[in-house]
Amino acid sequence: MDAIRPAASFLLQRLVQMLLVMLAILAIAFAVRSSLGDPIRELTGQAASASERAELREELGLNDSWPVQFGRYLKGAATGDLGTSYIYKRSTLGVILDKFPASFELVLAASLIVVLLSIPGGIYCAVKPRSLGAKLVLGFSVLGVSVPVFLTGILLISLFSVLWGWLPAFGRGETVSVFGWESSFLSLDGLEHLLLPAVTLSSIMLPLFIRLIRSAMLDELGRDYVRTARAKGVSRIHIWIGHALRNAWLPVIAQAGLQFGNLLAFTLLTETVFQWPGMGFLFLEAVTRADIPLITTYLVVVGAIFVVTNTIADLMSLALDPRVSLEAAR
Amino acid sequence: MSGAGEIGQPPARVSSALRRHPGAIVLLTLLALFALAALFAPAIAPQNPYDLASLDILDSELPPVWLDGGSWTYPLGTDAQGRDLLSAVLYGLRVSMLVGVLAVVIQAAIGIPLGMLAGYSGGRADTLVTRFADIQLSLSTLMLAIVALALFRTWLGADSLGANAVPILVVVIGLAEWPFFARTARAGVMSEKAKDYVRAARALGATDAAIIRRHIFPNILSPLIIVAAIGIANAIMAEAALSFLGLGMPPTRPSLGTLIRSGYDLIFAGAWWVTLIPGAVLVALLLTINLLGDSLRDALDPRLQDRGGSVTV
Numbered sequence: 001m002d003a004i005r006p007a008a009s010f011l012l013q014r015l016v017q018m019l020l021v022m023l024a025i026l027a028i029a030f031a032v033r034s035s036l037g038d039p040i041r042e043l044t045g046q047a048a049s050a051s052e053r054a055e056l057r058e059e060l061g062l063n064d065s066w067p068v069q070f071g072r073y074l075k076g077a078a079t080g081d082l083g084t085s086y087i088y089k090r091s092t093l094g095v096i097l098d099k100f101p102a103s104f105e106l107v108l109a110a111s112l113i114v115v116l117l118s119i120p121g122g123i124y125c126a127v128k129p130r131s132l133g134a135k136l137v138l139g140f141s142v143l144g145v146s147v148p149v150f151l152t153g154i155l156l157i158s159l160f161s162v163l164w165g166w167l168p169a170f171g172r173g174e175t176v177s178v179f180g181w182e183s184s185f186l187s188l189d190g191l192e193h194l195l196l197p198a199v200t201l202s203s204i205m206l207p208l209f210i211r212l213i214r215s216a217m218l219d220e221l222g223r224d225y226v227r228t229a230r231a232k233g234v235s236r237i238h239i240w241i242g243h244a245l246r247n248a249w250l251p252v253i254a255q256a257g258l259q260f261g262n263l264l265a266f267t268l269l270t271e272t273v274f275q276w277p278g279m280g281f282l283f284l285e286a287v288t289r290a291d292i293p294l295i296t297t298y299l300v301v302v303g304a305i306f307v308v309t310n311t312i313a314d315l316m317s318l319a320l321d322p323r324v325s326l327e328a329a330r
Numbered sequence: 331m332s333g334a335g336e337i338g339q340p341p342a343r344v345s346s347a348l349r350r351h352p353g354a355i356v357l358l359t360l361l362a363l364f365a366l367a368a369l370f371a372p373a374i375a376p377q378n379p380y381d382l383a384s385l386d387i388l389d390s391e392l393p394p395v396w397l398d399g400g401s402w403t404y405p406l407g408t409d410a411q412g413r414d415l416l417s418a419v420l421y422g423l424r425v426s427m428l429v430g431v432l433a434v435v436i437q438a439a440i441g442i443p444l445g446m447l448a449g450y451s452g453g454r455a456d457t458l459v460t461r462f463a464d465i466q467l468s469l470s471t472l473m474l475a476i477v478a479l480a481l482f483r484t485w486l487g488a489d490s491l492g493a494n495a496v497p498i499l500v501v502v503i504g505l506a507e508w509p510f511f512a513r514t515a516r517a518g519v520m521s522e523k524a525k526d527y528v529r530a531a532r533a534l535g536a537t538d539a540a541i542i543r544r545h546i547f548p549n550i551l552s553p554l555i556i557v558a559a560i561g562i563a564n565a566i567m568a569e570a571a572l573s574f575l576g577l578g579m580p581p582t583r584p585s586l587g588t589l590i591r592s593g594y595d596l597i598f599a600g601a602w603w604v605t606l607i608p609g610a611v612l613v614a615l616l617l618t619i620n621l622l623g624d625s626l627r628d629a630l631d632p633r634l635q636d637r638g639g640s641v642t643v
Binding site (some may be wrong): 012032036142143145146147148149150151155157158162171189261262264265266268269272273282283287288290292295299302306310322 | 467468469470471473474476478480481483484485493563567570571574575576577586590594597598602605606609610613616617620621624
């Protein structure tokens with residue numbers, strides 16, 4: 001069989017699926033917007049007369065049938081126009097994308113912490129399952145799962161900011177602009193502001209990944225090829241890293257893809273605790289002030305991020321694992 | 331008909347498994363204490379925290395009894411309105427546990443029948459349920475709940491959402507996590523339905539409904555109890571998160587999450603207890619349920635060890 005063709009058709013299938021999901025999300029966003037939002041009241045306020053309002057309704061096309069309106073909404077979406085924010089009086093997509101770097105860097109910093117700690121932690125718990133250290137790490141992971149992320153944040157703030165006064169408790173501090181991207185990584189003040197939120201966000205993902213890597217490693221270490229390698233005299237470290245970890249990656253990546261939605265929710269909670277000016281914080285502001293175009297645009301943006309990352313995770317496990325059959329991966 | 335009796339009915343199996351794990355007894359006792367405190371909160375609490383007339387603003391932000399300035403009148407201190415924190419926490423525990431348990435009842439009511447149907451009949455129904463569960467699990471339950479409640483809030487307004495928060499939270503959290511019950515029920519039915527006792531029952535002329543209800547269901551109960559335990563912890567955590575965001579229980583009827591939210595600003599004024607005491611109670615409750623779930627899992631099904639939360643089937 002030609003190996004390329006199924007892969008290409010799988011890719012195409014995935015792409016079509018992505019588009020369908022996005023269409024569904026846009027339909028939901030459109031439905032919410034047209035049933036909850038009243039752009040006329042927002043645009044005119046109390047002063048406008050009934051006839052002025054009716055005129056504006058006609059002008060904005062709000063009297064058209066809903067398929068026509070939905071078509072217009074999709075056309076707008078394709079060009080990046082998803083409406084105008086009531087609060088900010090400008091393009092909702094622009095408002096949200098301005099907040100993207102803050103959220104992205106928070107997630108990036110937290111992911112770095114998770115990757116740097118969960119891999120050695122997970123391997124250690126798998127190769128020395130009866131050691132005191134492994135029991136401590138696993139005990140900590142049960143505790144970590146039981147402490148809600150916002151409480152971790154509050155606890156860290158009350159210790160490091162209020163009690164000891166070492167680190168700032170809210171905001172992003174000083175950022176450095178690199179080609180229009182506001183970064184926290186390039187100034188000491190920015191890094192200080194980033195530290196507590198990033199540790200908070202990682203605290204909820206870390207236990208999960210340590211457990212995942214541990215159980216995937218335990219699976220691999222029990223297999224015949226490990227015994228063979230050991231019989232051949234391959235060093236332990238080489239077996240752990242070079243053989244077992246390489247195979248243990250696959251379930252971990254598949255799981256990481258599934259956890260992405262939770263990561264978004266945890267980021268939103270972390271941003272709320274630290275008043276971190278990211279997309280989640282903006283979303284809650286939009287909810288409190290009933291800025292419906294902003295709310296629905298957030299749904300579309302988050303849906304898009306979610307669909308794209310899920311597809312990437314799928315493609316990655318496909319690329320890394322020749323055993324994943326394309327038929328089964330449908 | 332007494333074939334299943336030899337290994338003991340599942341509840342008996344649960345209790346004998348617990349007896350072999352002394353730690354589990356301690357956890358069970360703790361959970362019982364939490365449940366009793368929640369159930370009898372109005373009787374135990376020194377003050378009715380909803381009764382604004384009993385609050386005295388002069389008593390606001392008093393520290394717990396073990397700190398300077400604390401007194402036995404308010405053993406855990408008071409909040410910004412002078413509300414007795416012990417009473418507020420007891421009532422909050424009541425709301426949190428109510429929402430958690432009811433949400434899991436909904437999850438079970440949807441998930442168990444669907445999962446049993448899928449596992450017993452196989453074929454198209456099975457594909458449909460499994461696919462649906464997969465899709466739902468690939469979405470984040472917490473994110474879905476946040477979005478759903480944000481829309482409810484925009485639609486109903488903050489006051490009206492607050493008045494109907496319990497049923498809305500129960501339904502939203504309940505709808506979000508049924509797939510865990512469905513998967514467990516399905517896997518259980520699939521492994522049980524090929525066994526001799528099921529074939530014997532069928533040979534004796536039992537109907538499918540009777541076989542499922544009277545023979546299979548009791549035998550798949552233990553893994554479902556574990557799912558329920560973890561489900562309650564997750565539901566309580568989800569409710570706390572939503573309330574912390576201001577999308578759940580209103581300040582007029584606070585859950586533990588609402589108490590944490592309303593005390594949050596005070597940590598900067600040094601009154602850490604207003605937010606951290608409800609927080610500590612929440613963590614203790616979640617830890618108790620999670621650890622109990624873990625030890626139940628170890629006791630009932632050694633094969634499932636370390637697979638907790640993993641979504642591979």
